[in-house]
Amino acid sequence: LYGRGQPVSMQNLRELRKFCNEYKLKIIYDATRSSENAYFIREREKGYENTPIVEILNEMMSYSDGCIYSSKKDCLVNIGGFLATHDKDIFEATRSMVVVYEGLHTYGGMAGRDMEAVARGLREGAQYEYLKYRVNQVRYLGDLLMEASVPIVKPTGGHAVFLNALEFLPHLSRDQWPAQTLSAAIYEDSAVRSMERGAISKGRDSETGENIFPKLELVRLTIPRRVYTNTHMEYTANSIVNLYEKRESIPGLKMVYEPKYLRFFQARFEQLSL
Ligand SMILES: Cc1ncc(COP(=O)(O)O)c(C=O)c1O
Structure with missing residues (x-):
């Protein structure tokens, strides 16, 4: 998503999903700046003028099998990142890797305080008023x-x-x-x-x-x-x-x-x- 700060449209994500379904390919987004992307979809794409950002984000993510995310951007925090997926096989395989690279999945490589900040920042960074200030x-x-x-x-x-x-x-x-x-x-x-x-x-x-x-x-x-x-x-x-x-x-x-x-x-x- 989002080369040079230029957004991808929902239409494009939908078409990509269709294409990947045809060829049985998985899609993992780099969703690092997905909230800013969602703001642009609301601003530019017909039919989304009044849609809450969180709903736009949910639709965007529904066309993927998961994402990686550098939280330092749209999550408004100083450190952290994550991989999220709704594909059970990817989840099982990557959860085991966390133990090798980071620590057990319940505590990972990040302090609990930092993970809490990411969770809050994810919500705060998806607020329409914040994104309007940011993009403008x-x-x-x-x-x-x-x-x-x-x-x-x-x-x-x-x-x-x-x-x-x-x-x-x-x-x-x-x-x-x-x-x-x-x-x-x-x-x-x-x-x-x-x-x-x-x-x-x-x-x-x-x-x-x-x-x-x-x-x-x-x-x-x-x-x-x-x-x-x-x-x-x-x-x-x-x-x-x-x-x-x-x-x-x-x-x-x-x-x-x-x-x-x-x-x-x-x-x-x-x-x-x-
Ligand atoms: C879209 C995107 N993905 C990933 C990264 C890398 O993030 P990190 O430094 O947390 O690895 C950046 C950093 O600029 C980014 O803009």
Whole structure:
């Protein structure tokens, strides 16, 4: 569900279920941002205008055999995650694995207090008023950037605004890592942390060892829930708009340290001259 904060429609989930039934395939969602997704279904999909979010979520989940869930997002908690399923075979098989990896299923790897917080957060994060505030704060940042013609992925997603680095920094070649460059420039200018989602994240072809340059080279500005005010959105937008106005003066980067795994977390870079 939910690539780049763009929702999947109920229609799509229904069709996927039908397709998988035909081929006897199971469906396990990554339901991490399913409440924000449900909000978009209510906002955009005909017939759901007045449906409570929890009902939308129940219908979404009814088309799956289960889900994995990182609770740090729509559950509004600091830590935790879970796998849920209504398939008895998956349940039995995975319950045994919990003992090996986490502890007995009755206590798992998480403290009881943290599990209680997840249970409450799941309900609270599915409240319509909360989701309206959440999605609209992200949209506000997207609107401020669009007003200044900064290239972003449209429409604005539910948890993040994605900047299009190839359009933002067209003077850089792909091997000068435009998205990484833009992310570093934003941090230098404003101390706002973002995330490269482009060639650095994509890594190398496992057979040829060559860098893979995907079609999109993006910078993700993910907004933590219930942390920032709209003034923070304005501060962030101001910095990015200022950078956009002087974009031709931003030099590219050279990768000077590349770890074997997860280079998007650990690599190091040096600034090139213009
Ligand atoms: C949709 C989705 N699934 C999974 C994860 C990973 O979560 P965790 O860090 O809890 O493994 C993320 C994190 O950004 C996410 O957005």
